[in-house]
Each structure stands twice: as C-alpha cells, then as structure tokens.
Amino acid sequence: MIACIANARRRLFYRPAEEMSPISPKPDPQVTAQAVARLPAARSRSSAALPDGPTDGQIAPALLAWYDRHARVLPWRVGPADRAAGVKPDPYLVWLSEIMLQQTTVQAVKTYFEAFSRRWPTVEALAAAETEDVMKAWAGLGYYSRARNLKKCADTVANELGGRFPQTEDGLRALPGIGPYTAAAIAAIAFDVPAAVVDGNIERVFTRLHEIGTPLPSAKGEIRAHVARATPGERPGDFAQALMDLGSSICTPKRPACALCPLDGPCAARAEGRQEEFPVKPAKKAKPVRRGAAFVAERDDGAVLLVKRQDKGLLGGMTGLPTSNWTVRGDGATGPGAAPFAAAWRAKGVVSHVFTHFELRLEVFHAVVTGDSDHPGWWSARDSIAGEALPTVMKKALAAALPDLF
Numbered sequence: 001m002i003a004c005i006a007n008a009r010r011r012l013f014y015r016p017a018e019e020m021s022p023i024s025p026k027p028d029p030q031v032t033a034q035a036v037a038r039l040p041a042a043r044s045r046s047s048a049a050l051p052d053g054p055t056d057g058q059i060a061p062a063l064l065a066w067y068d069r070h071a072r073v074l075p076w077r078v079g080p081a082d083r084a085a086g087v088k089p090d091p092y093l094v095w096l097s098e099i100m101l102q103q104t105t106v107q108a109v110k111t112y113f114e115a116f117s118r119r120w121p122t123v124e125a126l127a128a129a130e131t132e133d134v135m136k137a138w139a140g141l142g143y144y145s146r147a148r149n150l151k152k153c154a155d156t157v158a159n160e161l162g163g164r165f166p167q168t169e170d171g172l173r174a175l176p177g178i179g180p181y182t183a184a185a186i187a188a189i190a191f192d193v194p195a196a197v198v199d200g201n202i203e204r205v206f207t208r209l210h211e212i213g214t215p216l217p218s219a220k221g222e223i224r225a226h227v228a229r230a231t232p233g234e235r236p237g238d239f240a241q242a243l244m245d246l247g248s249s250i251c252t253p254k255r256p257a258c259a260l261c262p263l264d265g266p267c268a269a270r271a272e273g274r275q276e277e278f279p280v281k282p283a284k285k286a287k288p289v290r291r292g293a294a295f296v297a298e299r300d301d302g303a304v305l306l307v308k309r310q311d312k313g314l315l316g317g318m319t320g321l322p323t324s325n326w327t328v329r330g331d332g333a334t335g336p337g338a339a340p341f342a343a344a345w346r347a348k349g350v351v352s353h354v355f356t357h358f359e360l361r362l363e364v365f366h367a368v369v370t371g372d373s374d375h376p377g378w379w380s381a382r383d384s385i386a387g388e389a390l391p392t393v394m395k396k397a398l399a400a401a402l403p404d405l406f
C-alpha cells in the first residue's frame with residue numbers, strides 16, 4: 001500500500017482546493033469543546049519560555065479526530081482508516097513522494113509519483129535503473145539535483161543498507177538529498193517516530209495558535225519546540241499529516257477557514273481576530289538609495305520644459321523633467337552643474353520615491369527662463385501639465401518647485 005505524506009510545505013505550494021477530500025461544514029462540536037476545555041493556556045501569548053502546561057500536548061486529540069474524518073486522499077498516503085486497520089506505509093514510497101514534493105506542488109507530483117512507483121516499485125529496482133532513464137523520467141519536475149540525489153540515495157539504500165531505509169532522523173539525514181525536514185517527515189510517516197515535522201504550513205498554524213510574535217526565521221526554534229511538545233507518542237505520522245492538511249486546506253495564509261478548524265477554540269490569534277498577522281515576517285531590508293537631480297525650467301509665460309525619457313531603463317519612454325543620472329554612490333553631478341542649460345537655478349528641496357529595487361532621492365532645482373532653449377523636449381503650458389503622462393516621481397519634483405501646479 002502506498003504511503004507517504006501530503007507535503008504542501010511552503011506557502012507557495014498549497015494544495016488546490018479540488019484536491020481536498022470533502023470537508024464537513026463544522027468539526028464535531030463535542031471534540032472541539034473538549035479540546036477547548038483542555039487548552040486554556042493556548043489563549044495566552046507565547047513567551048520565550050515555552051508554556052509548561054498541557055497546551056501543546058492537548059492539541060493532538062482534536063486534530064487527530066478531525067483528520068480521521070477529513071484526511072485528504074493522496075496516492076502516496078495510507079489513510080487513517082487503513083492505518084488503524086494495520087496497513088503499514090512503505091518507506092520507499094514515503095521517501096519517493098517526499099523527495100518529489102520538495103519545491104513542487106502536490107498536483108504536479110501525482111503523475112510523476114504514479115509513473116515512478118509503477119516503473120520502479122522498489123528501491124532495488126530504482127537502484128538498478130540507468131541514471132539517464134531516471135533523469136528522463138524526472139524531466140519536467142524541475143530541480144534536477146533532486147533526481148540525481150534520488151538515484152544516489154536509492155543506490156546507497158539498496159547496495160549498502162540491504163534495501164532498508166534507516167528508521168531514525170539522524171540515519172535518514174545521512175542519506176543523499178535528505179535534509180532535516182524530509183528526515184523528520186519520513187521518520188514520522190514511515191516509522192511512526194514522534195519527530196517534530198515543521199514545514200511552512202505547520203509554522204503558520206503554530207504561530208497563530210500561540211500568537212508567536214517573533215519574526216521568521218528567528219521563530220523557528222520556538223515553533224519547533226511547540227511542535228515537539230504537541231507531537232503525540234501515538235500516531236505521530238498521522239499527526240504530522242493532519243497538521244499538513246490543516247495548514248494547506250484550513251489555516252491558509254489569507255482568510256483561514258477558522259469556522260471549520262478543529263483548533264479554533266484554543267487558537268489565540270482566532271480569539272483576537274489576528275489570524276492573518278501570523279506568522280510575522282522579518283522586516284524588509286532597507287532599499288539602496290540612488291541620488292540625482294531634476295530641473296524644472298519655467299518659461300516666463302508659465303510653461304515648463306518636459307522631455308521624453310530614453311526608451312531604455314527605468315521610466316523608459318515616459319514623459320519627465322530633465323534630470324541628471326541617478327547613482328547609488330552619490331558621486332554623480334546632482335547640483336546645477338548637471339542642469340540642461342545655464343540659468344539661475346535655485347534649490348527647491350529633495351523628493352523621494354521608492355521603486356521596486358531602490359529609493360530615489362531627487363534634488364529639485366527651479367529656474368525661470370526667458371524664451372525657448374535648444375534642449376530637446378517641449379514646453380508644456382501650465383494648464384496642460386496635469387494632462388501630461390508624467391510618472392509620480394516627476395509630479396513630485398514638479399510639485400516641489402511649483403507647489404500650486406496640481
């Protein structure tokens with residue numbers, strides 16, 4: 001029987017809704033009420049010192065009861081009813097699906113998993129395959145280092161370990177292509193080792209349950225400690241898969257379906273309506289600053305000199321003011337020396353504008369000039385400027401020089 005894991009482990013890889021097994025409108029209220037009664041401490045905010053009470057340890061009953069009724073049906077999974085009937089997962093297939101699911105969606109993996117498991121039904125068969133054939137069969141799944149490691153790992157297990165996968169996280173991590181997450185997932189699902197399995201979905205669930213305010217990735221240790229506490233001695237594999245299902249189908253990044261969640265009672269974020277505030281993202285890095293100068297030449301009739309920017313580069317082909325180059329080092333000419341022509345240029349302050357990859361600070365200069373100039377461009381009458389195709393940063397510069405313009 002095929003077994004493994006639903007690994008919608010990153011925010012990017014949620015399982016589409018159509019893959020879900022039917023979900024009843026509401027979890028068993030009795031189960032939820034019992035869970036709430038057992039989880040009073042979950043409403044308190046998490047602190048650096050993890051709660052010593054029953055909070056995490058009491059999550060499993062409610063979650064497993066929900067999983068028993070709503071587990072997703074996946075081609076590599078031994079469902080809870082079969083597990084209860086004594087069907088054991090095949091470690092080879094658990095491992096195969098886990099490697100495939102790294103960086104790939106559940107939907108994309110299904111076809112490949114079925115093709116691989118049909119063509120190479122055992123680790124010995126995969127080890128005996130030509131590497132080229134494995135690579136060809138992998139084509140289209142991406143991240144080809146995974147396929148190379150898949151083959152290496154199969155060779156090691158088949159030829160050096162007698163065809164048996166190690167049953168511990170440490171033993172699994174020693175194999176090619178298996179990192180901490182994959183080792184924990186295989187150990188839990190294939191061997192029912194109470195390993196703390198923490199993927200992106202599970203991080204989200206636990207940061208919400210405990211309102212963990214530490215930004216990721218700094219919060220990872222705290223989250224892992226909570227998951228380790230919550231992982232039960234019995235059915236740890238089902239527990240890990242239940243968390244994955246919950247995170248991918250119910251506790252979604254946007255608009256989580258808390259009304260359907262078996263942990264809605266004890267969830268601290270739910271209680272305060274702050275679900276979408278967690279997990280806390282790290283502060284964005286400051287953007288590099290580029291500096292330059294913009295020149296507002298005002299003719300004595302009030303018209304302003306505008307130019308068409310070069311087609312290439314930022315704001316390419318758009319209407320603008322004459323400007324200097326914009327440099328990160330601030331070593332370009334940004335004063336009157338960069339002006340399009342000689343005039344009585346007067347500083348009018350600095351405007352700032354944030355682009356995707358940098359912040360631009362433009363020093364604005366203004367001069368009233370008599371007559372036209374040879375500078376390329378056109379003189380736009382005052383009452384026409386508002387209708388020009390000016391990007392926001394240029395409007396800011398114009399407004400700095402001519403506050404009553406817009």
Ligand code: SF4
Pocket residue numbers: 205208209250251252256257258261262263264265267268269270275
């Ligand atoms: S109650 Fe809502 S926010 Fe809390 S764990 Fe459940 S789905 Fe997530």
